[in-house]
Amino acid sequence: MRITVDVDGTKYTDEVEPRLLLVHYLRDRLGKVGTVVGCETSNCGACTVHLNGRSVKSCSVLAVQADGSEVTTVEGLAEEDGTLHPVQRAFHECHALQCGYCTPGMIMASVDLLNENPDPDEQQVREGLEGNLCRCTGYQNIVKAVQQAAGDMRAESTGGAR
């Protein structure tokens, strides 16, 4: 089947098998290897991307279901000049990763969470990210990073960027 998808701001048209998962299309066809595969059974969240602005586990979506849509991966989050997204910056500054395997999905889920709720408390962050598993960090610094990013994004939106 022929699909046309906008991925990280670039339009791609490709012939794909109807059973091809979006995560494999992104990684194997488009080389978007920043999006990783953990469980492939929609449990771990490592493969999370945005589909038309909302986070989805890309191992639970067929590539053909993304036809005509906009997909953003972790590779499309930073600005063109390399300036990191506030969530990426906060993960770095708060040491919110160890092995880093969960990180691309965790960041994409966090961005979606903050788009929905710009000022989440700790419990809301934990609940918002419960579909994303991390085997290393114990989540404490991830929660800290999301709350720091929330503050930075609120400050940026009111013109008080640091």
Ligand code: FES
């Ligand atoms: S690889 Fe998709 S949820 Fe684990």
Ligand code: FES
């Ligand atoms: S940092 Fe290793 S799984 Fe999260």
